[in-house]
Amino acid sequence: MTKKEVIRNEIEPVFDYSTNLKDLFELQGKVAYVPGGYGGIGKAIVWGLATRGVKVIVAGRSGEKAEDLARQISQQGFEAVGMALDAASVSEIHTCANQIVDRFGRLDILVNCVGTATNILEPMLQMSEEKFDHAYETNLKSAMFLAQAIARHQVAARNGGKQVHILSVRSKLALRGKGYSAYCSTKGGLLMLVKQHAMELAPYGINVNGVAPTFVYTEMVRHVVEDPEFHKKMIERIPLGRFADPKDIVGPVLFFCSPASDYITGQTIYVDGGITASQ
Numbered sequence: 434m435t436k437k438e439v440i441r442n443e444i445e446p447v448f449d450y451s452t453n454l455k456d457l458f459e460l461q462g463k464v465a466y467v468p469g470g471y472g473g474i475g476k477a478i479v480w481g482l483a484t485r486g487v488k489v490i491v492a493g494r495s496g497e498k499a500e501d502l503a504r505q506i507s508q509q510g511f512e513a514v515g516m517a518l519d520a521a522s523v524s525e526i527h528t529c530a531n532q533i534v535d536r537f538g539r540l541d542i543l544v545n546c547v548g549t550a551t552n553i554l555e556p557m558l559q560m561s562e563e564k565f566d567h568a569y570e571t572n573l574k575s576a577m578f579l580a581q582a583i584a585r586h587q588v589a590a591r592n593g594g595k596q597v598h599i600l601s602v603r604s605k606l607a608l609r610g611k612g613y614s615a616y617c618s619t620k621g622g623l624l625m626l627v628k629q630h631a632m633e634l635a636p637y638g639i640n641v642n643g644v645a646p647t648f649v650y651t652e653m654v655r656h657v658v659e660d661p662e663f664h665k666k667m668i669e670r671i672p673l674g675r676f677a678d679p680k681d682i683v684g685p686v687l688f689f690c691s692p693a694s695d696y697i698t699g700q701t702i703y704v705d706g707g708i709t710a711s712q
Contacts, residue, residue, distance in 0.1 A: 457693040461486035464537045465690065466530070468492040468518055468579055469546030471502045473651025474599060477679035478544055478686050483511035485687065487542070490533055492518035520547045520575035530582035542690050543583040543596045547575045548620075550601075556612035568615035573622045580630050584639060593638030597689045598627055599682070600645035602705045620645075624701060631699030642689045643701035647708055649677040672707030 460482070470479045470491035483489050483506045491499045496517030503515035516532070519525050534540050553568040555561065576598055587594035603617045604624040624643065631641040648658050648667060658664055658676055668674060685702045688694050703709045 458485075458687065458691045460687070460691055462488070463541040463690075464488045464490070464533070464539050465542035465544060466490045466492065466533055466540060466583060467544045467546060468520055468529075468575075469548065469599075470544075471495070471498045471515075472546060474646070474649055474679050474682050475544075475546035476502060477683050478546060479513065480506065481680075481683035481687055482542075482544070482690070483509075483513055486511075487690075488537060489513040490537075491515045492529060494519055520579065521570050523578045526575070526578045527582045530586060534586050539590060539592075540583055540586045541592075541594055543579065543594075544686060544690065545576055545579050545596070545598045547579065548572045548599060548601075550616055553615045554612050555615070557614045560612070560614055565615045568619045572616070572619035573626065576623055576626055580626070580641070584630070584634055584637075587639050588634075588637045591637075594640070595690045595694075596630065596634070596639065596641045597686055598623055598641075598643045599686075600624060600627075600643045600701060602645055602647045602703055602708055604643075604645055604701070605703075606709065627701060628699045635698055640689070640694060640698040642694065642697060642699070644682060644685045644689065645701050645703045645705070646677050646682050647671065647703075647705035649679055649682065651679060670708060671705070672711065675706065677704060677706065 465482050465487045467475055467479050467489060469475045471493050479489050479491050479502065489506065489512070491503050491513060493499045494517070496515065499515030499517065501515070503513040506513040516529060518529050530540065549568065549571045553564045555564055580596055583596065600623050601620045603613060604620040607613065607617055627641055627643040634641055650658060682704055685704055
């Protein structure tokens with residue numbers, strides 16, 4: 434056998450396409466933690482995971498809202514639990530992660546839906562320290578320590594894992610006519626956090642990626658998308674001619690949570706109707 438044949442045998446796995454492809458999107462029995470999971474986008478993601486057989490933990494500042502959503506999902510025959518989480522508290526972030534592992538024995542997936550675009554939109558010349566700090570703590574700092582808390586358990590388990598963060602097209606595009614300094618800068622920071630965490634966690638088989646939507650019809654941005662003038666301008670800019678629906682975000686998230694994305698890390702998919710593909 435030649436040296437080339439030896440190398441080829443080492444790097445070319447025996448691959449049976451008739452069987453090896455059927456589990457690409459298999460998520461049955463995985464445990465997923467979705468902080469911010471009862472919001473407009475988070476709720477769709479939680480339902481999407483649950484219907485794929487994932488045990489979902491919904492968390493947020495309102496334990497009542499989280500438990501109510503978990504109850505609705507459980508009533509449909511899927512498995513979900515709700516818990517209270519103040520993502521502004523690093524100690525509480527770690528406590529919740531520990532409680533999840535104590536209860537389920539594993540924590541395979543993090544889908545971070547924590548974020549805000551409300552009550553922080555001020556022009557640069559009027560931006561207050563209070564509002565900027567709130568954007569930073571909610572959109573960026575919480576992501577750092579949620580990822581850390583879950584990664585510690587995933588690394589210890591030695592079984593790989595998936596981490597997905599919800600970003601925004603504003604992670605790479607500024608917005609004219611609006612005071613978006615706090616929002617754009619924190620989402621841009623999250624874009625780089627995804628890349629850096631991907632590099633640090635790659636040796637442990639943990640994939641870290643992001644999903645970045647454009648405006649999605651949810652309560653959080655209703656005040657913006659239902660403004661007639663702004664609505665008209667945005668629709669004219671979106672090649673596909675419409676705003677996103679929460680369900681449009683579910684597919685890319687499920688992809689990043691599944692084995693189909695095992696060779697992808699540090700990447701962000703822009704779910705934006707084509708906005709970032711053109712000037």
